[in-house]
Structure formats: C-alpha cells, structure tokens
Amino acid sequence: MQRRHFLASALVIPLRAQVRYRVGVIGHTGRGNYGHGIGDVWPVFPQTQVVAVADPDEDGRTKAQERTGAAHAYADYREMLETEKPDIVSICPRHTDQRREMVTAAARAGCHMYLEKPFAATLEDADQMVDAIRKAGVKVQLAHQMRRSPFTLKALELIRAGEIGEIHEVRGRGKEDYRAGGEDLVVLGSHIFDMMRAVLGDPEWVFSHITSKGEELSFDHMRKPNEPIGPIAGRQMSAMFSFGQGRHGYFASNESSQTHPWRFGTHVFGAKGYIFLPNEVYDESSEAYILRSPAWVPRRDQQWELIEPKHRSFGSERHLTANALMVEDLLRAIETDGEPACSERAGRWTVEMTQGMYASQLQRKVIDFPLKDRVHPLENLRPASSGRG
Numbered sequence: 001m002q003r004r005h006f007l008a009s010a011l012v013i014p015l016r017a018q019v020r021y022r023v024g025v026i027g028h029t030g031r032g033n034y035g036h037g038i039g040d041v042w043p044v045f046p047q048t049q050v051v052a053v054a055d056p057d058e059d060g061r062t063k064a065q066e067r068t069g070a071a072h073a074y075a076d077y078r079e080m081l082e083t084e085k086p087d088i089v090s091i092c093p094r095h096t097d098q099r100r101e102m103v104t105a106a107a108r109a110g111c112h113m114y115l116e117k118p119f120a121a122t123l124e125d126a127d128q129m130v131d132a133i134r135k136a137g138v139k140v141q142l143a144h145q146m147r148r149s150p151f152t153l154k155a156l157e158l159i160r161a162g163e164i165g166e167i168h169e170v171r172g173r174g175k176e177d178y179r180a181g182g183e184d185l186v187v188l189g190s191h192i193f194d195m196m197r198a199v200l201g202d203p204e205w206v207f208s209h210i211t212s213k214g215e216e217l218s219f220d221h222m223r224k225p226n227e228p229i230g231p232i233a234g235r236q237m238s239a240m241f242s243f244g245q246g247r248h249g250y251f252a253s254n255e256s257s258q259t260h261p262w263r264f265g266t267h268v269f270g271a272k273g274y275i276f277l278p279n280e281v282y283d284e285s286s287e288a289y290i291l292r293s294p295a296w297v298p299r300r301d302q303q304w305e306l307i308e309p310k311h312r313s314f315g316s317e318r319h320l321t322a323n324a325l326m327v328e329d330l331l332r333a334i335e336t337d338g339e340p341a342c343s344e345r346a347g348r349w350t351v352e353m354t355q356g357m358y359a360s361q362l363q364r365k366v367i368d369f370p371l372k373d374r375v376h377p378l379e380n381l382r383p384a385s386s387g388r389g
Contacts, residue, residue, distance in 0.1 A: 024090070026089055028093045029063075032098070048088070053068055056076070087111065088334075097228040103129045114330055117142055117347070119347030120347070123348070143323065149325070150281075159275065172266045173265075176253055176259040183229065184253040185251075199268055207239065213235065230376065235254070239360070271294060273293055273294065275307070291304050292305070355371060356371055
C-alpha cells in the first residue's frame with residue numbers, strides 16, 4: 001500500500017505482522033466530523049484492522065465505512081462497542097460536547113484510544129474521563145502531534161545535550177486568526193501548553209491578564225465559539241506559568257489586524273541559545289531552527305541553523321504522517337505497558353492550564369496548581385445587574 005511505503009522510513013512498522021488489534025472509529029458528521037484524519041490512519045499499520053465505524057449521520061457513516069474499509073457500520077457508537085468489542089477506538093469529533101460520554105463508554109468497554117483534541121470541555125469532564133481511563137487500565141493517546149514530530153524529538157535531544165544551555169523560559173502563541181483569544185486558547189493553545197510541559201515539566205502556578213477591547217474580563221465578553229469546545233471569553237490574553245527553579249512559560253493570543261501562521265509555535269530560550277519550533281513540521285518544506293547565541297538574536301558570526309531530524313521522508317499527506325507517528329507510539333505503549341507520549345494526564349494538564357488562566361484573571365491573583373475548584377471559572381460569571389456567583 002502506498003501509505004505504508006511512504007511512511008516506512010519514518011516508522012518502525014512490522015510489514016509482515018498479523019492483525020492483532022481490532023479498531024473501531026467513532027465520528028459524528030455535522031457535529032465534529034472525523035477531526036484531522038484521526039480515523040484514517042489505521043491502514044498504515046498491518047497489525048491493525050478497522051472492523052467498524054459509528055456515525056449517527058447515514059451519509060457520513062457510509063462514506064466513513066468506504067474510506068476506512070470497515071466491515072460494519074453503526075448509528076450508535078455504544079452499540080458498536082458492545083457488539084464489535086474493538087481493542088482500540090479512534091474518537092474523532094473535533095467538538096467536545098460528547099467527548100466525556102464517548103471516552104468513558106470506550107473505557108468501560110476496555111478500549112485503548114486515539115483521541116482528537118482538545119481533551120475535554122471542562123476540568124470536571126477531564127477528571128471524570130481520567131478516572132474512567134485509569135479504572136479501566138487502558139492507554140490513551142491525545143492528538144497533540146508535535147509530541148512525536150521528528151523535529152520536536154531532535155530539539156528535545158539538543159536541549160538535553162545542553163546545546164542552548166540552562167533553559168530560562170518557553171514562549172508560545174496561538175494562531176491568532178478569527179478565533180483569537182478564548183477560542184484560540186482552547187483549540188490551539190493546548191498544543192503550546194503541551195510543548196511547554198514537554199520542555200519544563202508540570203507548572204506550579206499561573207498569573208494571567210485577559211481583556212476584550214481593553215476591558216477587563218466580564219460576563220459581557222463571553223461568546224459562542226465556532227465549535228462547541230466549552231466556555232470561552234476574551235479577545236486579548238497573556239499568561240505567565242511558573243515551572244519552578246526560576247523557569248517560566250508564557251502564552252499569548254491577541255486579536256489583531258496583522259498576524260502570521262509562524263507565530264503559532266514554541267520558542268525555547270536557554271542561557272546559550274534559542275530554539276524555535278513552528279507548530280507545523282510534517283512535510284518536506286518543514287523548518288525548525290536553533291540559534292547558538294546567548295544574545296538570542298542573529299549576528300554576523302551567529303546565524304539561525306536548520307534543525308535536521310533523523311529522517312525527513314514524510315510524503316505528502318501531512319495529517320496522515322502526524323497521526324501515524326502518534327499511533328505508532330500508542331501501540332508501543334500498549335505492548336510494553338508504557339506511557340503514551342501524550343496521555344490522559346497530559347491532556348488534563350492542558351485543560352487545567354486553560355482554566356487556571358481564567359481563574360487568575362477573575363480573582364486577580366496567582367493561582368496554584370492543581371486547581372482546588374474544578375468548576376470552570378467562566379461558569380461563575382453573571383451579568384453585572386445580578387452580581388457574580
């Protein structure tokens with residue numbers, strides 16, 4: 001198969017392996033669809049076979065069945081889980097309004113999961129999901145694909161080797177497009193938070209500032225997101241996270257008439273240099289950089305250098321490659337009883353950091369992690385006439 005061929009140099013795939021894992025694909029056409037190819041990756045792996053798809057929409061279900069080659073199709077994912085008893089499921093919808101129910105049902109069925117992000121709409125949902133996953137003893141991989149990017153792995157190798165010295169801070173921004181502010185924070189800021197943790201570990205506290213058109217955050221600034229992803233508010237936001245030992249992470253997303261896709265990425269500043277990883281590094285034109293200068297700006301004798309990963313044979317299907325690298329790691333975790341690169345723990349941290357930002361703004365103070373109040377802070381906002389709950 002062509003997909004297997006172009007990924008062969010990037011993945012360690014046992015090409016003669018027998019099918020070992022029955023896979024189910026859960027989507028919902030018109031309500032989050034199938035995410036960024038979360039259910040299309042399985043033909044890359046000869047040890048997996050898609051046995052069924054589930055989608056309440058008949059036309060979407062038919063197309064998904066044709067696309068995946070599944071033998072069976074169901075309108076109800078619960079029926080699929082009970083009847084087919086898959087070993088692994090792809091939970092694909094981008095919307096988070098069904099995420100908790102889908103994940104907990106899959107966990108109860110004993111299924112490992114490859115899961116679209118964001119992890120959950122709220123921290124309360126995230127807690128219930130984590131509890132169900134751990135009680136079932138299944139493995140979960142969240143689709144924060146930068147975790148397995150060859151560029152990320154090489155950059156982390158350089159950092160561990162001391163190529164940019166002791167790390168002082170990590171900075172990142174969202175895409176700052178039409179979703180700038182609250183929606184950008186949830187959908188794309190989660191990638192940045194996950195990369196911060198990949199470099200610095202778990203944060204200890206957060207202090208943030210969130211406004212809309214210069215006004216401090218209030219009930220009037222809450223808005224309906226383009227997709228159901230939980231409560232959002234604010235158009236300009238910035239936050240400082242402490243990771244201990246004087247190390248900090250900074251996140252920002254601001255509505256602006258001028259932006260650029262390459263702002264969406266991770267900047268790692270060390271005592272001796274600086275690494276930049278854009279959040280899209282999965283095709284032949286991809287670029288990531290290291291600057292070996294304590295000045296953190298290029299000079300005549302110290303210029304940006306391309307970071308070369310151990311392999312660059314990605315092929316043309318960017319999302320397929322990104323998903324395949326994550327699934328490869330999920331299969332490793334299943335077979336070795338190891339930790340996936342982006343587990344349910346990592347997923348919950350992205351929600352914790354998001355809600356921590358809102359809590360800090362509303363309370364005007366530093367907020368410690370883990371959050372004591374698991375209710376989303378925006379749920380406590382009330383119109384000015386009725387006061388705050």
